[in-house]
Amino acid sequence: MRRDWLSRGLLWTALALYTVYTAGPFVWVANMSLRTTPEIMAAPYAVATTPHWWKFVEAWTTSNYGTYLWNSVAICVSAVVIVTIIGAMAAHALARYRFPGRRLVGAAIFSTIIFPPQITIIALFQIMVEYDLYDTRLGLMLVYVAIQLPLTVYLLEAFFARIPEALYEAAKIDGYGGIEVFWKITLPVGFPAIATTIILNFIHLWNDFLYAVVLISTDDKRTLPLGIQKFMGDQMEDIGMIATGMMIAVIPVVVFYAFFSERLIQGMTAGAVK
Amino acid sequence: MYALKYFSESTGRTVVEVGHRDEGARARRIEIAAFLLPALLLFAAFTAYPVLRTFWNSLFEIRPNGNESFVGFENFREILAADPVFRRAVWNTLIWSTIEPFIDVGLGLLLALALYTNVPFARFFRVAWFTPVLISTVVVAIIWSWLYNYDWGAVNLALRGVGLDGVTRAWLGDPATALPALILADSWKWVGFNMVVCLAALHSLPSEVMEAAELDNCDWWAKLRFVVVPMLQATLLNLLVLAFISRMKVFDLVWVTTRGGPLWATETVSTYTFKRAFEWRSFDLGYPSAIAVIWFLVVIGAVLGLTFLLRQRDRLEF
Numbered sequence: 001m002r003r004d005w006l007s008r009g010l011l012w013t014a015l016a017l018y019t020v021y022t023a024g025p026f027v028w029v030a031n032m033s034l035r036t037t038p039e040i041m042a043a044p045y046a047v048a049t050t051p052h053w054w055k056f057v058e059a060w061t062t063s064n065y066g067t068y069l070w071n072s073v074a075i076c077v078s079a080v081v082i083v084t085i086i087g088a089m090a091a092h093a094l095a096r097y098r099f100p101g102r103r104l105v106g107a108a109i110f111s112t113i114i115f116p117p118q119i120t121i122i123a124l125f126q127i128m129v130e131y132d133l134y135d136t137r138l139g140l141m142l143v144y145v146a147i148q149l150p151l152t153v154y155l156l157e158a159f160f161a162r163i164p165e166a167l168y169e170a171a172k173i174d175g176y177g178g179i180e181v182f183w184k185i186t187l188p189v190g191f192p193a194i195a196t197t198i199i200l201n202f203i204h205l206w207n208d209f210l211y212a213v214v215l216i217s218t219d220d221k222r223t224l225p226l227g228i229q230k231f232m233g234d235q236m237e238d239i240g241m242i243a244t245g246m247m248i249a250v251i252p253v254v255v256f257y258a259f260f261s262e263r264l265i266q267g268m269t270a271g272a273v274k
Numbered sequence: 275m276y277a278l279k280y281f282s283e284s285t286g287r288t289v290v291e292v293g294h295r296d297e298g299a300r301a302r303r304i305e306i307a308a309f310l311l312p313a314l315l316l317f318a319a320f321t322a323y324p325v326l327r328t329f330w331n332s333l334f335e336i337r338p339n340g341n342e343s344f345v346g347f348e349n350f351r352e353i354l355a356a357d358p359v360f361r362r363a364v365w366n367t368l369i370w371s372t373i374e375p376f377i378d379v380g381l382g383l384l385l386a387l388a389l390y391t392n393v394p395f396a397r398f399f400r401v402a403w404f405t406p407v408l409i410s411t412v413v414v415a416i417i418w419s420w421l422y423n424y425d426w427g428a429v430n431l432a433l434r435g436v437g438l439d440g441v442t443r444a445w446l447g448d449p450a451t452a453l454p455a456l457i458l459a460d461s462w463k464w465v466g467f468n469m470v471v472c473l474a475a476l477h478s479l480p481s482e483v484m485e486a487a488e489l490d491n492c493d494w495w496a497k498l499r500f501v502v503v504p505m506l507q508a509t510l511l512n513l514l515v516l517a518f519i520s521r522m523k524v525f526d527l528v529w530v531t532t533r534g535g536p537l538w539a540t541e542t543v544s545t546y547t548f549k550r551a552f553e554w555r556s557f558d559l560g561y562p563s564a565i566a567v568i569w570f571l572v573v574i575g576a577v578l579g580l581t582f583l584l585r586q587r588d589r590l591e592f
Binding site: 011015018019021022023024025026028029041044045086087089090092093094097099105108109112114115116117118119120121122123124125126127142143145146147149150153178179182203206207209210213214224225228229232239242246249250253254257261265268269 | 301302303305306308309310312313314316317319320321322323324325327328331385388393399401402403404405406407408409410411412413416417418420421426428431462465466467470471474519522523525526529530543544547548551552559562563565566567569570573574577
């Protein structure tokens with residue numbers, strides 16, 4: 001009995017310590033985002049007794065965070081919309097039609113999921129320069145669609161293939177054409193999987209740094225991760241303001257997670273459990 | 275238009291079928307093409323073509339303004355025989371991608387077990403442990419470079435607090451500690467992912483297994499060793515391979531914190547490729563393309579090798 005009590009105590013201590021380790025840094029930055037740099041330098045770990053909410057307003061007005069946020073939103077949302085539509089169409093074709101070369105197309109697309117990004121990124125840079133897409137939001141958006149496409153098709157194809165055949169036969173009897181079948185059966189029935197890929201793609205792209213740093217160069221086209229990194233270089237001393245910028249980048253993701261946590265976790269585990 | 279006459283066994287009659295099979299098949303082909311075309315075009319333009327072009331580039335020296343000269347396998351020879359930085363980068367990347375998967379998956383499994391046994395506040399714990407996964411690596415990198423700060427970073431403050439002043443240092447500025455420090459920061463982000471996957475796998479196990487282990491009065495170590503790990507073997511191996519592949523590509527965290535320094539202590543293949551392509555004023559895209567090709571072959575080889583090995587093991591066991 002005493003041993004049981006002891007092991008419970010140990011377990012609780014371990015869990016509490018681990019929670020401090022994962023959540024602590026996050027709480028610390030959230031706290032710093034409401035304090036000024038002189039305050040932080042005087043006492044890095046003190047609680048923001050008088051929270052300076054105006055720092056978020058200032059981040060908006062005097063620095064370029066407003067532009068970075070808008071770029072991130074515009075590029076990520078349009079990339080996610082396009083990759084969802086194109087990916088769902090391709091997944092539908094692979095899951096519901098039998099045609100020669102089907103396995104080859106699937107294998108070619110899916111195998112690129114494991115490619116290291118270097119194998120495309122230098123050539124992508126050249127291509128973007130050649131077609132005047134370098135340092136444009138459109139160019140980055142197109143690349144984002146392309147890099148998320150394989151995983152999207154992979155996840156959706158697996159789900160669409162499990163939709164009962166009977167639904168499609170019923171549709172055929174009702175005289176549905178190919179497009180209608182996609183629109184009225186695959187999309188609504190496959191919606192849970194589509195929602196999962198939307199969330200997953202959004203978070204991946206929102207946090208992307210590598211492609212943005214290679215394909216974007218001017219300040220007014222930077223996305224949030226690039227903007228924060230630039231801020232870090234520019235104002236090495238202004239820790240308080242960097243923390244505010246970090247919170248601007250983190251809050252949308254956390255809100256997203258709060259609303260869709262189950263779906264998100266499903267999506268992240270779907271690929272790995274199999 | 276076609277007409278077909280055949281004997282139907284199910285009805286026992288001869289049937290004459292007249293129809294538009296050709297047109298039907300054609301319509302079907304158009305449908306398939308329409309569904310696949312956008313994805314295939316995008317795939318061809320932004321994935322397949324760049325991959326092939328990188329292979330092609332690796333045989334050239336490519337200077338700005340279209341000055342290309344064919345050098346054959348000279349880039350490869352130089353990388354493999356005479357590039358100490360590349361060697362260092364490979365070494366660092368291999369250390370990173372062999373050590374971190376075990377930390378991530380091991381810790382993830384233990385945390386998942388804690389949640390599985392229904393500790394109170396499991397929901398809160400899960401959120402707190404998972405959130406780092408969602409945070410942009412740039413943000414993670416900045417947080418950790420602050421935590422490792424010499425003067426006011428939490429790591430050194432804690433060490434001073436317990437009287438270990440001698441151990442304090444600028445963790446990312448010291449070549450001896452920079453790489454382990456970054457591995458720790460990276461695992462801070464990724465343990466939560468492994469935890470949710472392990473948790474999902476645990477929940478998909480038949481509950482009798484765990485109950486039987488409970489009845490047999492196994493201690494937790496025996497339960498872990500003889501019940502959980504063997505039952506989750508497939509998932510755990512998958513996670514290890516997945517973590518290994520992602521670590522072979524590691525870039526953001528290094529780039530924002532140390533840029534591969536100090537003294538190449540944290541240089542990875544990705545950061546080195548990036549430097550050679552876009553940072554060093556060597557103005558040659560051919561050489562980094564050759565690095566990319568070599569690393570591509572290594573990653574693909576490692577994935578194929580690992581999957582093959584794991585399959586062999588499966589076969590031996592059954």
